[in-house]
Amino acid sequence: MSDEPIKPNPQIEQAAASDESIQKVHAILLREKPEPKEGYTPMPLLLLGFITAMIFGCTLYFVHYRGGFSPLVYDERYDPSTAAATTQVEKVDPVAQGKRLFQTCAACHQATGMGVPGMYPPLVGSEWVVGSEEHLVRIMLNGLAGPLKVEGKDYNGNMPAFGPGGGYNWSDEKISYVVTYIRQEWGNKAGEITAGKVKEIREKNTRMTPWSAAELEAIK
Amino acid sequence: MASVPTLVSSLNPATTSDDVKRAELSEIDASTKWPALFLLASAVGWLLIGTLFALISSFKMHSPDFLGNYEWLTFGRVRTAHLNAVTYGWSVNASFAVAFWLMARLSRSVLRHAGLLIVAAVFWNIGVTVGIFGILAGDSTSIEWLEMPVYATPLLFLAYALVGAWAVITFRFGKSPHIYVSQWYILAALFWFPWLYSVAEIMIIFAPAGGTVQALVNWWFAHNVLGLWFTPIGLAAIYYFLPKVLGKPIHSYYLSVIGFWSLAIFYNWAGVHHLIGGPVPVWVQSAGIAASFMMIIPVIVTAINHHMTMVGSFGALKYSPTLRFIVFGAVSYTLTSLQGSSMAIRSWAEVTHFTHYTVAHAHWGMYAFFTMVMFGSIYYIMPRLLLKEWPSAKLISVHFWATAVGITLYVADLSIGGVIQGLLLNTPVLAHKFGLQQGTDPVPFLDTVKATIPYLKWRSYAGILITIGHVAFAVNFVWMVARSVQTTKTEPTLFRSPPEMEVTAQ
Secondary structure (H helix, E strand, O other): OOOOOOOOOHHHHHHHHHOHHHHHHOHHHHHOOOOOOEOEOOOOHHHHHHHHHHHHHHHHHHHHOOHHHOOOOOOOOOOHHHHHHHOOOOOOOHHHHHHHHHHHHHHHHOOOOOOEOOOEOOOOOOHHHHOOHHHHHHHHHHOEEEEEEEOOEEEEEEEOOOOOOOOOOOOHHHHHHHHHHHHHOOOOOOOOOOHHHHHHHHHHOOOOOOEOHHHHHHOO | OOOHHHHHHHHOOOOOHHHHHHHHHHHHHHHHHHHHHHHHHHHHHHHHHHHHHHHHHHHHHHOOOOOOOOHHHOHHHHHHHHHHHHHHHHHHHHHHHHHHHHHHHHHOOOOOOHHHHHHHHHHHHHHHHHHHHHHHHOOOOOOOOOOOOOOOHHHHHHHHHHHHHHHHHHHHOOOOOOOOHHHHHHHHHHHHHHHHHHHHHHHHHHOOOOOHHHHHHHHHHHHHHHHHHHHHHHHHHHHHHHHHHHOOOEOEHHHHHHHHHHHHHHHHHHHHHHHOOOOOOHHHHHHHHHHHHHOHHHHHHHHHHHHHHHOOOHHHHHOOHHHHHHHHHHHHHHHHHHHHHHOOOHHHHHHHOOOHHHHHHHHHHHHHHHHHHHHHHHHHHHHHHHOOOOOOHHHHHHHHHHHHHHHHHHHHHHHHHHHHHHHHHHOHHHHHHOOOOOOOOOOOHHHHHHHOHHHHHHHHHHHHHHHHHHHHHHHHHHHHHHOOOOOOOOOOOOOOOOOOOOOOOO
């Protein structure tokens, strides 16, 4: 590329020409080589081939190890087809899960499941726990308020809702785990309540306020 | 009979366009004098402080009792103080000075309102001082590369914004119709750094993102601050000083273009390779690995461009300090970048990650490449700011050999030590096969630590050598600033006198 002519700046020109001491001090500048420029040697063809090969190779690598673009896959050897064939759905133990969830319930019903006399009814041996699935799940979903008779003793407390509208808003699975747990712990020997059963009751139940004991007894 | 223009120019020395350009350059250099001098002096100060912290933490690695009774000098604090002092103190100060000195020259524009730039530089240095004081006092955020406590960082960002804006303004006032390759890199870096720093500060410190996203942002920042701030500034300096000292054009404009844009496109992705094997979605890791490999393109292209410019002029390395440091840095850039790409290979990362190998790699990049290039630049810039020559060629020679040998020893030593450490930790079977360790499988953790001690000691020896180089540099620097102007001496300070001035104009 040719050096473009630059219009001399008259001010600089004067300063540079007239002041001899400046000329002397500028020895450093005068000896330095001109400002760098670019050469225009064309790119070697081999390099173009190399760049193309790199793009091709790296794309192949990325596509091969993309892990289905899943946010849950951390292993580059993941292959969706073999994964589907070999993966077994891990069996969840509802009692173990329920035991963990019961920590919330234990605040009132106590870790022993014995409750507090006069206020929070016991779960151990309670007819409300080991009895009707329909009643127990409804209590979990909407809560229970007012007087209640358990094993002949009177209680008067408030149980919050764990279903829609409550502060907890537990899923069908969570509710099924915890009710299964209380039905099988402390010597209780009632059957498991599945998440499907909870779902079924939740769907036919449009209520959003806590139950009273009388209302529950009216169901079935 | 000479033609009229030739006759006129032979009578008046200032009529040729070259002389006008030189007069213009002297004006530009003079306008950058005080801010550049302040930044460079601060940089040298931080270099010494950072080196001291480095030595203390290096000694502690093999002699844990060393200064063990001082809370402020415990390993976790002093190593972090080292990193921040050399990164934000030395490297950023030096790169500011080099960046806007180059920017002013290449844009052919004087620096406007230099006083405000000094204010910004003062703010930056106050910020770094407060930050490092905070780290030593125990207020580190414990996020790698962002350890400075929150009361220091907004000041840094403000100071940076001022300095960055100044370089952009200088560019806007530029008279040069052509934008030289160094300017592309500086301009891009000036926009990249505030983007990286602000996003990282917000997403990690001020309004933290949850879970692994935070780790991703952390490594995105930490890797990009090297690749999108220090690397472009270093490359800008190489692209300027290599042809400048040699007096010939850069080999190929086309290679410069490919080198610049491939760096801009691919580097940003590569940081994830620090999280290989971690709980990060595998496609993100794979994208990072692919991008790390694509980084071979800008590295090879830039290496060819620099090498072909250099070919035929290797003799000049005997004379010019600037050229010697710059070429050492350019070669290191190529090697360390290729090493970096190889470290993204999954099976190799399994061995080298979380070992001293990574530390060796980081120093190869930040020291053997970036810092050496900055040394070379400073050797060229200082005589033009002060209109004085470097007082001692001998000290420059000590500086070069001590740092060059020191960092080579450092990198080789820790790389070997790191691989041994990685093999013992991860694949003891392989380590047994290589005869690295007798006995049990797996190797007890304490044995893997003991195996690294000789390498850590050699790291300290290399560090002492580098320190000697830094002291020689600092003495020469202070001596140069302090001595009176000698108008009689107009020859550059070179390692030895060249047979003809044609070869090198330092």
